[in-house]
Amino acid sequence: MNIVHVGGGAVHPAVTSREAILAVSRESIMKKGWTALNIRSVAAACGISVGSVYNYFGSKSGLVAAxxxxxxxxxxxxxxxxxxxxxxxxxxxxxxxxxxxxxxxxxxxxxxxxxxxxxxxxxxxxxxxxxxxxxxxxxxxxxxxxxxxxxxxxxxxxxxxxxxxxxxxxxxxxxxxxxxxxxxxxxxxxxxxxx
Structure with a gap:
């Protein structure tokens, strides 16, 4: 499991599954609303590359729908x-x-x-x-x-x-x-x- 350092020194494991990406997406919507849901911000919050998100979701619309x-x-x-x-x-x-x-x-x-x-x-x-x-x-x-x-x-x-x-x-x-x-x-x- 990869460890990612997020602002403020917090340490979070890198997200590497579809379900975990969706959990981060739900949390993003809870905290920041729909406008915060995009591939780049989800990838950053998961500690993975944008391309890794695209491995699970073919587009932003696919991520939103899921x-x-x-x-x-x-x-x-x-x-x-x-x-x-x-x-x-x-x-x-x-x-x-x-x-x-x-x-x-x-x-x-x-x-x-x-x-x-x-x-x-x-x-x-x-x-x-x-x-x-x-x-x-x-x-x-x-x-x-x-x-x-x-x-x-x-x-x-x-x-x-x-x-x-x-x-x-x-x-x-x-x-x-x-x-x-x-x-x-x-x-x-x-x-x-x-x-």
């Missing part, structure tokens, strides 16, 4: 104690709690990150975002299917579990984009619809 996906993963990483939730409502409470944490940890992320993708790699950014959102919806479906408190007649062929999850996910996305809570209303809609 960082955004990484931030989504950081915000919505499941608790270490296990992936199970007591019921669907507890999962939704957890998601809204993570939205609050994400707004504090990555100010402006939810409202502003999409604007970063208006450049050359917009298609890749959309693909990564769609993958992240698909994973979140799949987890919501799994939690809903495991919730034994759901009324037996809550779903049928005209109102399916998949449609319900899409609706709930739309409410979550609206709260993200507005950077508003909306939790109480969402929980009440869910409670009335399926319990």
């Amino acid at each position: 960082t955004v996906e990484s931030i989504w993963g950081d915000i919505f990483r499941l608790p270490e104690q296990g992936e199970g939730f007591e019921d669907f409502l507890s999962c939704i409470r957890w998601i809204y709690g993570r939205i609050g944490w994400g707004n504090q940890t990555y100010p402006g992320f939810f409202a502003l990150h999409a604007m970063r993708f208006w450049g050359e790699d917009k298609a890749e950014a959309k693909r990564l975002m769609a993958r992240t959102w698909q994973h979140m919806q799949e987890r919501l479906k799994a939690v809903l299917e495991g919730d034994r408190q759901v009324r037996p007649d809550a779903f049928d062929e005209t109102f399916t579990r998949d449609q319900f999850v899409e609706l709930v996910f739309s409410m979550i996305l609206a709260a993200l984009l507005r950077e508003s809570d909306g939790q109480a209303a969402a929980l009440e809609v869910i409670r009335r619809a399926i319990y």
Whole structure:
């Protein structure tokens, strides 16, 4: 492992993996905002050459897109104690709690990150975002299917579990984009619809 001396005499190990570069990128956004995220500053913070960053990310847009996906993963990483939730409502409470944490940890992320993708790699950014959102919806479906408190007649062929999850996910996305809570209303809609 290489050791790098950073201003002020601090000693940090040189970063040599994709995951470590993404961790440095997330930290840069937390501390300095989106404008601080560029290949040169990330390379310097990692203690590696600019070319080394390009070995993992083909362009600045690629680094930004991967960082955004990484931030989504950081915000919505499941608790270490296990992936199970007591019921669907507890999962939704957890998601809204993570939205609050994400707004504090990555100010402006939810409202502003999409604007970063208006450049050359917009298609890749959309693909990564769609993958992240698909994973979140799949987890919501799994939690809903495991919730034994759901009324037996809550779903049928005209109102399916998949449609319900899409609706709930739309409410979550609206709260993200507005950077508003909306939790109480969402929980009440869910409670009335399926319990």
